[in-house]
Amino acid sequence: MTARTSSENAREIPEATVARLPVYLRALVTLADDGIPTCSSEELATAAGVNSAKLRKDLSYLGSYGTRGVGYDVDYLRYQIAREIGVTKDWPVVIVGIGNLGHALANYSGFRSRGFQVVALLDADPAQHGEIVAGVEVQPFDRLEEIVAAADVAIGVIATPAAAAQSVADRMVGCGITSILNFAPSVLAVPDGVDVRKVDLSLELQILAYHEQRKSQTGALLADGGAA
Amino acid sequence: MTARTSSENAREIPEATVARLPVYLRALVTLADDGIPTCSSEELATAAGVNSAKLRKDLSYLGSYGTRGVGYDVDYLRYQIAREIGVTKDWPVVIVGIGNLGHALANYSGFRSRGFQVVALLDADPAQHGEIVAGVEVQPFDRLEEIVAAADVAIGVIATPAAAAQSVADRMVGCGITSILNFAPSVLAVPDGVDVRKVDLSLELQILAYHEQRKSQTGALLADGGAA
């Protein structure tokens, strides 16, 4: 669920494809780490958990980076996807709300290694201020504007309780942040041009519960759809 | 598979709809908490962050729970959706991997209040054993089978490093778990009939980065939205 941005671009990559590019990138990094120089669409698709037709169609939106009869050069394709996503350099990120989840996010090494740098941790609660988490000091939320301006931050992460999320989002938007990753279980209202992605833990579990309930009922057939 | 061939099964709910039911449920809970007894599709859609046509179409797969000319009874619709999802009673859940993220998950109150009960916290690292997190003791991973059998656990959460995720999933599947929520950044191979959902924090940020990069390029398509 991202904001629509229309525009007639020849390079218009479908949203479903965009959502898979990071998966491909991670699979390529793993292959590269294993010393594999080249792969077929079949191999990469397996590593990424999709089928090869979908993979090839997805990659075709980026360009022709493979070699017919051979496959893909792992490093080359990896670079092309990283460039397309925009993670060839690090993005500065602020995290607001340093509770349990905020701590976990701040400590999550995957951010650093995948194109993001946590430049500030902010919390409204004075009791938290001064604590050092993953090498970064927790500061008052009121310093948001100052920090965003100084580090040219475009991406904000909200890990506050639901009640605070909208006002945090408003402040973020007000100081120029245009992408928000929201872990609070609330729907955010933001202006056009601001992207919001939501991660909701209990929502994911509820989707599993739905399918789980189906499985235990009837017993006629397991059905399912493969997931992932 | 499936073959929408005739036969009963009038109850086939599209996956896209299933993924939104928990969102509607949460919106309804909020409305109920605010003391609102009735709402229109327009109001509920706004609260859920979707448009009203989509909401009505989604609800139509469950049945006819509204009243034409009036709207929906909040409590009644809430119960119907909860029943459809299968969260009218609690599901027992085990969490494996009690690092930063595992701690945050164990402490996350949203699980308890939304249909899930954390019955065990498991970790392979003996240094963690015995610690009490959110009132639950961290136990050795080897007790998995015993605990799953005793509490009839169907849903497992993996919050381990990527390297351990597949072997944890194998053990879970081996003892009868058929739904897995995976926070480790790795693709899990599981048999048919087992559902896996993945939450990948840096993947979400990378999707935002893609759109962010687009915004800063060209500059032509910045705000737009209503304009064009």
Add this chain to the structure above:
DNA sequence: TCATGTGAATCTTTTCACAGCT
């Protein structure tokens, strides 16, 4: 010979627009 890249077909999801019920 072989695997990519891609039109065409199929399936899914969203949106439209209004008939039908309160």
Add this chain to the structure above:
DNA sequence: AGCTGTGAAAAGATTCACATGA
């Protein structure tokens, strides 16, 4: 008079299957 519920149309995503070019 108004809002739901739903066919039908449109848009989007996936899969098929093979021409294409290394």
